[in-house]
Amino acid sequence: MQKRLQDFVKSFGNPSPQVSETAKEDQKERFKEKILQFQFTPKDIKAYLDRFVIKQEEAKKVLSVAVCDHYNQVKEALMGRGPTHYVKQNVLLVGPSGVGKTYLIRCLADCIGVPMVKADATKFSETGYVGADVEDLVRELIQQAEGDIEIAQYGIIYLDEVDKLASSHFMGRDVSGRGVQSNLLKLLEETDVPIKAAHDVLGQMQSLFDFQRGSKAPRKTINTRYILFILSGAFEKLSEIVQRRIRRSHLGFQPHGPEGVPSDIIAEAQTVDFVEYGLEPEFIGRLPVRVFCQPLGKEDLFHVLRDSEGSILKQYKSSFAAYGIELKFTEEALHLIAEKAIEEKTGARGLMTICEKVLRPFRFELPGSCVRELEIDSFTVLDPEKRLGEILQKIEENKKNKENEQIEQFLLEFYKANEIRIHFHPDAIEALKQEAHEKGISVIDLCKEKFKNYSLGLKLIKKNNGTNDFILTKEDIQYLEETLNRWIATSYKSESPSQGQ
Ligand SMILES: Nc1ncnc2c1ncn2[C@@H]1O[C@H](COP(=O)(O)OP(=O)(O)OP(=O)(O)O)[C@@H](O)[C@H]1O
Ligand SMILES: [Mg+2]
Known part of the structure; x- marks a missing residue:
């Protein structure tokens, strides 16, 4: 026995006793x-x-x-x-x-x-x-x-x-x-x-x-x-x-x-x-x-947040920093958090309850977004969801602006390379953005990929009938290949510009 x-x-073995022992x-x-x-x-x-x-x-x-x-x-x-x-x-x-x-x-x-x-x-x-x-x-x-x-x-x-x-x-x-x-x-x-x-x-x-x-x-x-x-x-x-x-x-x-x-x-x-x-x-x-030990008052709780080296704010700051987001608090916000924490009647533990409530929506939505800084002010403490809504809206607008810039950049580069201008109908712009989202790529990459054949094709048309400007609608974008072929075919028939403004 x-x-x-x-x-x-013995069967447990002792693979590297040295390391742990040291x-x-x-x-x-x-x-x-x-x-x-x-x-x-x-x-x-x-x-x-x-x-x-x-x-x-x-x-x-x-x-x-x-x-x-x-x-x-x-x-x-x-x-x-x-x-x-x-x-x-x-x-x-x-x-x-x-x-x-x-x-x-x-x-x-x-x-x-x-x-x-x-x-x-x-x-x-x-x-x-x-x-x-x-x-x-x-x-x-x-x-x-x-x-x-x-x-x-x-x-x-x-x-x-x-x-x-x-x-x-x-x-x-x-x-x-x-x-x-x-x-x-x-x-x-x-x-x-x-x-x-x-x-x-x-x-x-x-x-x-x-x-x-x-x-x-x-x-x-x-x-x-x-x-x-x-x-x-x-x-x-x-x-x-x-x-x-x-x-x-x-x-x-x-x-x-x-x-x-x-x-x-x-x-x-x-x-x-x-x-x-x-x-x-x-x-x-x-x-x-x-x-x-004495009970902690409002002012004490404020100091616990702001001045203690073990403050929970540090913890939250570092958890946001892990996603590249700098978290800040205004003094007023800290006073307000302290005030709300008092109502919890759990001493300094109440601070965590309140901070958790205030930060929770941001902790889910902001990582991975373009937001690099989040300042918690008293307005945010009072209504975090509303503030988050505003931030998300800004992110959305920002994204749209960026996409518009990218499309313009593509069109400009196309012009510089070919001396031919492409114009997108507003519908077409939306369709391109939509497709970029679905494919999970940037809209400029999408355009470069989709219009690969267009430089040669449009140059040919220009040679045939001198057309310099091309307008693309949402439908044209859907059938890019066919659109180009149709234009080329027409350009052989007419000497005068068939496209353009
Ligand atoms: N006086 C204080 N200064 C700074 N931080 C405090 C202070 N009191 C509490 N905290 C913070 O609150 C947390 C909870 O406090 P702690 O665990 O010491 O409570 P406790 O007095 O032991 O309560 P309990 O009787 O419920 O165990 C601490 O980890 C600390 O972060
Ligand atoms: Mg304890």
Whole structure:
């Protein structure tokens, strides 16, 4: 059995292990070097984040500090000088949807150059598999680190939607977020995770063969002591809880007025509020760094579009550029897009919804056309279809003009070559254009092809009766050969011009 399995695995072959192996090694080295050279200050990191993330000043500062601290510790550990008692600064990121939580962490991971894994906490609670799946996150980090366990141990795990793990979300349901929370507890602090999951058959086989091939026994576990966990969620009802607590403590004194919840009050949230929200005290206690992201206003969304280095406008511009079209936006248009995006109530995500709506008709019609530039102004934002209609009409007129020019050019060249003038009846011009469209060639090429025999034929007629000008109608064009023959025949009969104006 074992022999057969071995043959089976061998049969996959290994065509060019060198290439991929080198690439992997490179990536590993890059990760490692970046961490070893880690010498950012919190200000450096914030400056990097500023290039991409608009607003969220406080969040950027707190994250920069936490991350700098963490990776300074990691660096010490990599150089073998790690502290014996390191308390990790796992982060809890709170804020509404689409304001840049995930984006902040992505940019952070890029800046520091460590592998990062992102997942939704709901994935764990909904499937009901609680234990193994949470550990899968850690294993995924190893994949991100190209199989390097050491590097994976210094990665970032970003877990979204942790607010959905609160008990308040599971009333009357048999699956409990509490189970996920307690599984996370171990990971958040320090635990050894087996690098091959019990349910991972391929992985198990792989290690069996690695072992049999005589490669040194691989490490079996990965430690989570230096993995930075960043958990995030919207915690929608949290502001109300905070406000209630503050009111209670002020014994009826209402610092923020009688109605409504001020949007920034969520930043006052304390451990007790999260516990009341439904998170386990041990869980929230392991997330000492709390970061609050603010909702984005109209002006912020405008800056997200115009100033963020990761702006979606860049994406759209490059997708138009691929067809040789330069896409531009006026400032007014950007303000208007931001204004419309606010109504979507999905934070910066609304920008994409609006841009998509505005650009969709152009993205289909303009590639392959003669349009080289598209400027989106506020008029276009308000009624993209109308603007497209106008552009298409212009393209059509342009084409017609070009075709007329081509026909004139043909006639002129014919005259220069033969000293004989051909004239087309307006009907004939339309017929020629029509035929060119059907054949998918330019009208000048069509004319050159169709009137190949005409120079000789017309010269002969001119010799016979001195005719210099020839008018062709739509019917003549349809039967060019016959027309020419008829004219030639007549020219032998009459000495005087039979054709002409
Ligand atoms: N503050 C911001 N500055 C620049 N771009 C932003 C900002 N917020 C959001 N974006 C843009 O919007 C996209 C979506 O944001 P992101 O994924 O970070 O939302 P989120 O806060 O994680 O929301 P959710 O809670 O729904 O996951 C980002 O990829 C980014 O392009
Ligand atoms: Mg997110």
